[in-house]
Amino acid sequence: MECPKVGTRVLVPLARKTITGLVYRIHPENTDDSVTADLKLRDIIEVLDAQPVVLPSQLSLWRWIADYYLCTIGEVMAAALPARLLDNDYTERTEVYISLHPRFTDIEQLQPVFDSLKRAPKQQRLLEYFLELSDAFDGTPHLVEQRQLIEHSGESTAVLRTLIEKQILVASHEVVSRIPSYDTDIEPAHPLTEQQQRAVSEIHAGFAQNKVCLLHGVTSSGKTEVYIHLIREQLEQGRQVLYLVPEIALTTQLTDRLKHVFGKQLGVYHSRFSDMERVEIYKDLLNSHEPKVILSARSGVFLPFSRLGLIIVDEEHDSSFKQQDPAPRYHARSVAAVMAHAAQANVLLGTATPAIETYHNAQTGKYHLVEMMERYAGMSLPHISLVDLKRQYHRKEMYEHFADPLVERINAQLADGKQIIIFQNRRGYAPYIGCRKCGYVPKCCNCDVSLTYHKRTNTLVCHYCGYAVTAPQVCPTCGGEWRDFGVGTEKIEDEVNGLFPTARVARMDLDTTRNKNSHQRIINAFARHEVDILIGTQMVTKGLHFNDVSLVAVLNADSMMQTPDFRSSERAFQMLEQVAGRAGRAGSQGEVVIQSFQPDNPLYAYLQKHDYAAFYAEQLRERKAFRFPPYYRLIILTLKHRDYTRLDTAARELSERLRKAFGTRCSDVIVPPIARVQNMHIRTIRLRIETDASFAQAKTIMMQQVRYVQSLPNCKGTIIQPDVDPM
Numbered sequence: 001m002e003c004p005k006v007g008t009r010v011l012v013p014l015a016r017k018t019i020t021g022l023v024y025r026i027h028p029e030n031t032d033d034s035v036t037a038d039l040k041l042r043d044i045i046e047v048l049d050a051q052p053v054v055l056p057s058q059l060s061l062w063r064w065i066a067d068y069y070l071c072t073i074g075e076v077m078a079a080a081l082p083a084r085l086l087d088n089d090y091t092e093r094t095e096v097y098i099s100l101h102p103r104f105t106d107i108e109q110l111q112p113v114f115d116s117l118k119r120a121p122k123q124q125r126l127l128e129y130f131l132e133l134s135d136a137f138d139g140t141p142h143l144v145e146q147r148q149l150i151e152h153s154g155e156s157t158a159v160l161r162t163l164i165e166k167q168i169l170v171a172s173h174e175v176v177s178r179i180p181s182y183d184t185d186i187e188p189a190h191p192l193t194e195q196q197q198r199a200v201s202e203i204h205a206g207f208a209q210n211k212v213c214l215l216h217g218v219t220s221s222g223k224t225e226v227y228i229h230l231i232r233e234q235l236e237q238g239r240q241v242l243y244l245v246p247e248i249a250l251t252t253q254l255t256d257r258l259k260h261v262f263g264k265q266l267g268v269y270h271s272r273f274s275d276m277e278r279v280e281i282y283k284d285l286l287n288s289h290e291p292k293v294i295l296s297a298r299s300g301v302f303l304p305f306s307r308l309g310l311i312i313v314d315e316e317h318d319s320s321f322k323q324q325d326p327a328p329r330y331h332a333r334s335v336a337a338v339m340a341h342a343a344q345a346n347v348l349l350g351t352a353t354p355a356i357e358t359y360h361n362a363q364t365g366k367y368h369l370v371e372m373m374e375r376y377a378g379m380s381l382p383h384i385s386l387v388d389l390k391r392q393y394h395r396k397e398m399y400e401h402f403a404d405p406l407v408e409r410i411n412a413q414l415a416d417g418k419q420i421i422i423f424q425n426r427r428g429y430a431p432y433i434g435c436r437k438c439g440y441v442p443k444c445c446n447c448d449v450s451l452t453y454h455k456r457t458n459t460l461v462c463h464y465c466g467y468a469v470t471a472p473q474v475c476p477t478c479g480g481e482w483r484d485f486g487v488g489t490e491k492i493e494d495e496v497n498g499l500f501p502t503a504r505v506a507r508m509d510l511d512t513t514r515n516k517n518s519h520q521r522i523i524n525a526f527a528r529h530e531v532d533i534l535i536g537t538q539m540v541t542k543g544l545h546f547n548d549v550s551l552v553a554v555l556n557a558d559s560m561m562q563t564p565d566f567r568s569s570e571r572a573f574q575m576l577e578q579v580a581g582r583a584g585r586a587g588s589q590g591e592v593v594i595q596s597f598q599p600d601n602p603l604y605a606y607l608q609k610h611d612y613a614a615f616y617a618e619q620l621r622e623r624k625a626f627r628f629p630p631y632y633r634l635i636i637l638t639l640k641h642r643d644y645t646r647l648d649t650a651a652r653e654l655s656e657r658l659r660k661a662f663g664t665r666c667s668d669v670i671v672p673p674i675a676r677v678q679n680m681h682i683r684t685i686r687l688r689i690e691t692d693a694s695f696a697q698a699k700t701i702m703m704q705q706v707r708y709v710q711s712l713p714n715c716k717g718t719i720i721q722p723d724v725d726p727m
């Protein structure tokens, strides 16, 4: 057998199974025995590929990810390759195509056929349709898809079969691509505004110094147009571009825009595509070196680029760029930087609300900062007003969860024929229910959380593990009646229907968007103004552009700031500024109404002034005082075990040992707010390392202790998951 190449797939025996593996490295023959001395070697059964399916550049990126994020390279591989590519059970998709029988070479020869079909009008008609669709004698004859022919002609397959039996037509199976082709009419890109032109030349200047660029542009400043311009430049130089967005399913508007500008040069790598479709995009990129722009969520960093020129990370602050579970717990923004550096490509980060760490890098000169502070076409940023919920409730000037001033504004906008977005960051009807008599609250049987009441399905659902039961009529312990607590999008929908009975209402949250195209349907209906009020969770905050939205309402902004997390203010600011940015993107100035029990929170003052820089400066002071990023790097160790005692022992042991090594950089054992999920008890330990210290060395020391604790008999079976740079 010939020696397989690095990056090819091979079949190998493992225990009693045969599995597919990837050739990662080749050891020179009979040299250094010390490498293989302790290993049990097995023979490769079969080499599956002549050419690598994974490029050397990908393998070295995988290595970096595994080292930096403390996981195995196998875990990276599982995330990086579409499952079917590795399993080798990818099958090509075929369709039945119809062509003219080869005995006909000239249109004249068909005349007798038509004559013979005089008594069979259906066959005749089908043949006519075929000739029309195939241009059979007009240059190169086209194959006609059987499905298309049947649909077009309205005839049955039986009629077609007869024509095939008569040797007039032939059917064949042809391999077709699953990748949707964006072969639409190409439109010219918009000419750039002066502000956008200046941004482009400043970005070029930053790239010339080999720096990552941060494009800090307010909402609706037209960052997309700047990206399009830069992408075009790369394509013209024959290079490839990776365009990363937080959640691809939420960006149908962006996909449409790019389709019109780049046509066939656009590829979309979609979490909602099937695995088969992903294999095709992967292979297409591997085998062709054409200029391309790939629009993708975070996993796009694993694609095989050979001529990468630019990576754009749009909405770079968004936490969905970080993979939480399972490993590799990577951040696509960091991986993109490493990937681009290796490929001598550039990185552009874009957002209206930079991550604190990113803006810090821009302030300290590590990144090149480019700003666009004006909205496109001279629009003003939205006007933000606050409603004091304490006062409203006290004066009884509330209708359910809507304060009177908000109701008044919504009515005014509706009367004006405008659209409204209402943001409520909880789905379901009520976050929990309790018995009026005995106080009993239904909890998940697998997790330490109360169950969320979903009225539409009459179920109680755990939002952590997915457990769901039919909601009991009355309290199972005492027969008392239920009362619901808190408020989710379903309840808001009911209230809106009651308050504004003539308005057309839609709801967009995880529950209404489970089907493949449901997002798109809701967004399109809203864009066509078939809906007046759109209620939604964070899904409505991201990247949408609607001309007629004049009012955005945030029903309870405080809830976002109450999580015990050093990033909660940052997240709240980003989310509020982003959702506010949906208002007034065309026409008149938009308005935002925020309801809050703490309207004096300084965050709102920054928001009202759209003053990101001032907000950043305050956050930075807090980060420094409380020893958080960007001054410290964090690692969170999550310990899990079904057995509470073992978990407790392992957590104490590990924290004690780490405290010896790291002093106060290591926390005590932390009991997380939800201390049991899917029957696993959970503890965490947090480590912070000064940014100027050796992170690699700290990680090595930490992992030694982790392995030691895992080897202790009384801690046996404890899962310990490191999360580096947690979000």
Ligand code: ADP
Pocket (backbone or CB within 6 Å): 190, 191, 192, 193, 196, 217, 218, 219, 220, 221, 222, 223, 224, 225, 376, 545
């Ligand atoms: P951002 O991503 O900064 O929020 P967008 O790129 O979505 O902003 O642009 C906002 C709106 O302004 C879009 O409808 C876009 O088509 C329009 N726009 C921006 N720049 C231009 C331009 N140079 N010419 C025409 N329309 C533009």
Ligand code: ZN
Pocket (backbone or CB within 6 Å): 444, 445, 446, 447, 462, 463, 464, 465, 466, 467, 678
């Ligand atoms: Zn659960």
